[in-house]
Amino acid sequence: MVETRLRDGLRTNGDVNRPHYLVCGQDALVFHLVNELLAADPQIRVTVIVPYRRRPDGPDVRALRGVRVVKADRLDEETFRTAGVAGAAGLALLHQDDVGNIHAALCAQAVAPDVRLVIRMFNTELGNGVQRLFADCAVLSDASMAAPAFVAAALGEVAPTYFRLGGRTFYVARRSEIRPEHLVCGLADTSDPNRPLLLPADQSTADLVLAEAAGQQPGTERAARRLVRARRRRQPIRTLGRAARSFATRKIGIATLVVLAVVLLFGFLLAPTEHVNLWDSIYVTLITTVSGADPETEKSSIAQMMQVVLTLAGLALIPLITAAVVDGMVNARLALESGRLQVDREGHVVVVGLGNVGTRVMGQLTDLGIEVVAIDKDPAARGARLANRLNVPMIVGDAAREEILAAASVGTCQALVVVSTDDVTNLQAALNGRAAKPDLRVVLRLFDGDLAERIQQAFNIDISRSVSYLAAPSFAAALLNRAVIATIPVDRHALLVAEVPVAAGSALVGQQLGEISRPAGVEVIGLTRAGRTRVEWSPPDRKAVRAGDRLTVVVRRANLGRLLREGTPQPPAAPVSPVTAAASESPASTDQPPGRPSQRPSAVRPPRPRPQPEQPHPPPESDTPA
Template identity: 25%
Template sequence: MKPLIIVCGLNRVGYKILRLLRQQEALVVGISDRPIADDQGSNIIIGELHAASTLIEAGIQSAHTLVLSNSDEAQNLTILMQARVLNPQIRVVNRLFNSNLGDRLDRTLVDHVSMSVSALSAPVFAFTALGHEAIGQLRLFNQTWSIHEEYIDENHAWLGTKLSRLWEDRTRMLVYYLPADCENRHTDLVSAVTMGKELNVGDRLLIGTQPTMRSGQKSIKQRLAKLFSNFRHFQQHSRAVLLVAFALVLTILGATLTYTSFRYNISLIDSLYFSVGMITGAGGNSQIAEQAPDGIKVFTVIMMLVGTAVIGIWYALLNDFVLGTRFKQFINASRVPQQNHYIICGLGGVGTQTALLLMGYGHDVVVIERDPSSRFLNMANSLGIPVVQGDASIPATLKAAYLEKAEAIIAVTSNDTANLEIALNAKGMAPKVPAIVRYEDPKFAAMVRQVFDFEFVLSPSEIVAPSFAAAALGGKILGNGILGDTLWIALATLITPHHPFCGKLVKDAAMIADFVPLYIETNIETKNIKTGSQTIHGWDLLEFCLSNHDVLYLTIPANKLEYLWKSKVSKSSQAIAN
């Protein structure tokens, strides 16, 4: 019998997870606090999510996995504790925004997997901005690879290309294959590669693409342009301070020349010393004025009053520039890239993660955030992320972020209407700059893209639901995606003497279990002593014979995971997670 999975909280993400698990023919029950209008299925329990009676009715005591999909972290934690009281052995997939709390729970509780919507969806936004129409992500070689679908049509460059040729390319991973021919619909990728099958019209492939690192070094021309830009920003933000300072210098200079012309036996330095002391209030060499005629004394009084006013104004402006907001605005403005950069609107979880990914790949970014009290501002400043504070829907704010010369603008605030307004204004100002828009409701995301002709409109709930569904099915998940109605899962499995793949060639095991091998980590031994490890790829991978302690990285359809359960290798897969 298949293990029971309970999805608790049927919001957009939760209901999508439930539907995906149903498609994979998993034994699944949903819990909702209100009736689902579009679903009259008998496997949905209505009641208080954290109530023991509701969880018992859903079968919590015999369930294998509980998926907590609510956006309310406090409620998820309450349900988690109630579920562990009723079933201490249940495996929990917990949706948490707080990554630190999630990591601590993963270390403290056995069989607890924390997942974040922002962390899962941000790579897709980043890859999409870089020009890849990503539908998922894959974690390989300590890098996050983008997953996209290739549909072979009459004009596709790969039409007629042998799959074996694509298999040899180390910069991409063939993840899944769906032939158009109904007679060959059940042909697995490894069989197609070994038989030399060619790609035909209608065939579909899922491809993992290795991320490329952009050089962070800038040309001399770019550095000079940045220097002049910083100088202009300094002039803009310090104009008032400089003007008053100039007035102060003129006042001191006028007084110095007046005293020098009055008494020829007084040196220019003495006059300057007296003028500065008199105007600033510090005093010094006062006999110059005491021995002067009444006119000069009146002039001295006027200079004292004018100097006091000018000094007071200058000190106030300087204090505001250094300790107030102007100096901070100057620093932020000087850090804003001027060309070939990515503009991220919204410094939330998705925006922050997207900015970090793009910066990690060597690209320049700038974030626009309207909330000066955002809890992510300090983190952004500490990480060196330039931030323009203002409303991204206002043209002046977009201009301050140099929209016209940007590579793309990514609107990822938590408000769908605000994202739509930002993208429309950006398109009005710079029609050629691609716009990537976050829209929570997946039903309307496609319509928004069609009506307003945006390059990409992405729904986080649509992006992350497959990841939660894959995690619910078990094992350490390295990535996932959907091709047609099939959910595929990437995972790592440790080969043990009792593993069903032990002693088999990779290609033979792949044809039997319908999985796609990605690569193998194997030990190098000299005289029965481990001296290192190596990875096996390409054709060598298919001809490799699996043995004890090898780690096989593979992708497999979610509905074929039962093969691993029956073979009792799930513990081997989970060993990699620890």
């Protein structure tokens, strides 16, 4: 059964001339993507296909105004026909099931072969193969987009954002880390970590900038190399201290240490008794302890007693050493099987949650040479196999419990990355980690953006990230088929690098570049003249825009739609005929029912008709409307 309804609001879905987009799913990415679509163009119609049972976590996309909601548990051909995919401009499949999204894409293609598809997939290798099956398709991974931001935040560096355009490679860096000649534009003033100022009017105040790559390693890789070198320098001392602590805490280790102390003591006392030097005393002690001594009745009673004690100690020492080795091997095997750690660690990164994002973060940190300890409730989590293959210790348990964090040595780690799908667990783990180590760098994933900002300020959590918020602009750009080149995350905000075409008759023709960049939230970094392919980087503000030019801009996500509309020519207004003017000025006839618009001659059309009152969508015969 399929149910449809239209959420009351300013946008109506009755106008079939406006572009129509379908979104399938019900998590936070769907919520942010729908908001991106509605903000991009007021004329867009959006239909969301959700299951009957709502997920308890995350925002409710059904509460958005002006969105048509279709309830269906199966994404089959009947569901897509009911939702109107045949006339849609694009379809986004955002369920967290790669195989399910592929099946839904095949069903949608059977109904509408030409519809543009945007498919969310975790397995990017599978996605590359699937993309070739469809004529117009984009395969994106929100985990791949967001993971670099989490990794950079864990290392205290800027997110490694790269893009290549016009034969040049650009990246995000701190102003202090680049040369002045490599500067392209300022991105943000982060002097206030709680309220970063994006694209400030005074570019000199921006400490986060866009720069041209000139053979310099990004900040994330430099930070990782520093940490690896520091860990290697500390490795011998840490290994000896760790071995001594773990050895002395076991009963069998204590017994071995006692026997060794007896051997050393009596070996030291043997030298004056036998009237030999130090070397001979060590030799006699070792031979007596390992193989026993021949009986010598002519020796003094003290020497004979020492020989007996050393022989007995030797009989106990060898089994104790054997038992200690076996005990260590068994404990290591048990730790590998059960996920318990038997040793303390220092300078590592603890990753909580091995879902889509946590698996990516763990893999990228390991590739950078950073030691990682993983925590997840599910022993068969998505990233469990990768953790086993990378020899990453994995603790199975609830990260909200203090003993689980203690087992991961959170008190000596350099960062705690909490990326599970449960906001309550994430927040509790972050607070417990901060209690164990007050200066701990915490990277927290929360689905609710407003809650994340308030927690970041109230609990002094260093960084909070929303995967869906970071990935939504790229999904929206792919669905709208816009030329978005890159997405730059800045704290909990995002900047877009996009190409804006300037059509003849548009509002941008004749304007100077300085006038376009003057409003907050827009920065023109490149200009490509009509009929040319060479990009002029950092053009002067006095240059005027011509028809056919292409602007490369860094823009806030809310301003991209406005800029694209200004680059599109507006349709000319139709002349108003006298009949139409008289009809619009005269009152409605007396025989017209109240509340209905006055009838107009069929030959006369208004220049811009008002939207008609909302009409319910006729459901299929077998369907029941909401």
